[in-house]
Amino acid sequence: MIHLLIADDDAHIRELLRYSLQQEGYALHEAADGVEASRVLEEHSINLAVIDVMMPNKDGYQLVEEIRSYYDIPVILLTAKDQLADKERGFAVGTDDYLTKPFEPKELLFRIKALLRRYQQVSADKIKLNGTTLDRSSYEVHTQGKLLLLPMKEFELLFTLASYPDRIFSRDELIQLIWGADFDGDERTIDVHIKRLRERFANSADDFTIRTVRGVGYKLEAANR
Known part of the structure; x- marks a missing residue:
């Protein structure tokens, strides 16, 4: 089973994604801030992370930098920011994709599937x-x-x-x-x-x-x- 991390301080967003992604058969791990997300990454084998930029304690940019230092998983930044400079910073720290709120859950699902395909290897070796x-x-x-x-x-x-x-x-x-x-x-x-x-x-x-x-x-x- 594919395990996804959803890191967002908005409980309504997490609930929306929980419903739509579990319907697709994904195992969901949730975090309300960046520090909790770091703990989830340490304790579980996560295949892909969906991360909000504006989170307390540790923001999305910091979390993406941490993931790039210690994990080889795809990342989607999920944020209300839509300015070019914000997107540039997101890609500079290592995000693979960028989705601006408000969004359609189906669009996020398409992007998740595309990234998982891109990261999939024929075999380990x-x-x-x-x-x-x-x-x-x-x-x-x-x-x-x-x-x-x-x-x-x-x-x-x-x-x-x-x-x-x-x-x-x-x-x-x-x-x-x-x-x-x-x-x-x-x-x-x-x-x-x-x-x-x-x-x-x-x-x-x-x-x-x-x-x-x-x-x-x-x-x-x-x-x-």
């Missing part, structure tokens, strides 16, 4: 990107009918991006995930490895593309066939 397959159990890549063995860090970088198609990763986030907090180098390391991956997979554009998101980082886009 294997990802298929059209004609390219990444196998983490053997660190092998099969593409264009050929076997390709990548240096370890290049494979880990590609596998991380491919695990969450269309999600934007900052350079710092990728360094933390792949090289670790003790890494002494700088963010240019990511740029160099991305360049090498693009060169290696120059003939695989029909399978996937690694895009640069100016001022932020990178994302992988799987080709639609």
Whole structure:
């Protein structure tokens, strides 16, 4: 069963979402503020979080930053704010999607399903990107009918991006995930490895593309066939 976290200080919103999402078979975990939401994340295996921005004790932006530091789950910010600057801040801290109140529960449901599909992997150790397959159990890549063995860090970088198609990763986030907090180098390391991956997979554009998101980082886009 898929477990969702709903973090919103408005009890009426939580009740509305509880009814509509439980009807779809999701298990719901609720929190009335950011601190309670953090506790839910620690105690339960959450698959996706829907978070209100304006919450007491710990706001939605802080909670999203926390999730990006410790969890690999999709996040939807749910808020009354509709200014471009607010949306920009939401995406900057790591939200995957943004829905402005008032909203239709069905629209939220569509967005939840889309994000869960985007985050879903073929298996824990294997990802298929059209004609390219990444196998983490053997660190092998099969593409264009050929076997390709990548240096370890290049494979880990590609596998991380491919695990969450269309999600934007900052350079710092990728360094933390792949090289670790003790890494002494700088963010240019990511740029160099991305360049090498693009060169290696120059003939695989029909399978996937690694895009640069100016001022932020990178994302992988799987080709639609």
